[in-house]
Amino acid sequence: MSVKEDPIKIHKDANALMESGKPIEARGLFVKGGELYFKGQNYFGAAEMYYKAGECSVTLKEYTQAAEFFSKAADIALNKGFDRYGLSALEETRNAQKAAGNTKEAEETEHKIRELNNKLNQQNAAGDDDSSFSIFS
Secondary structure (H helix, E strand, O other), rough: OOOOOOOHHHHHHHHHHHHOOOOHHHHHHHHHHHHHHHOOHHHHHHHHHHHHHHHHHHHHOHHHHHHHHHHHHHHHHHOOOOOHHHHHHHHHHHHHHOOOOOOHHHHHHHHHHHHHHHHHHHHHOOOOOHOOOOOOO
16 A cells, blocks of 8 residues: 655645755755646646745756756746746746856747746736636626
8 A cells, every 4th residue: 555645745844944954855855746736736836846946956056957947837837827927937947047057048038038928918908817806706
């Protein structure tokens, strides 16, 4: 009989490790939590875990790996319609790429950021902003 892993517990444990100054251990748990959330179809949770794994890598000055984690978070978020979260992850991807000295990749990511910003601005101008959603309307 296998024991089912709890992504919420892993999430909490990873946060505690990060807060106690253990980014290597935290990163491993964030990645594991991201995988479990994704398998369980909690896509926002998965994106958040990969984003936090990216933050751990930044703390460790491992910028290429940070860019990979932020990019994975962005891909998940954008594929599931979490555009604002995806935008934030793309911005962190670009920052990590720059820190790693990957200028060409950073420029390509900057282009994606501009395109997404334009899309979001057009939606806002057209009144398609989901933030105005209300269960009372």
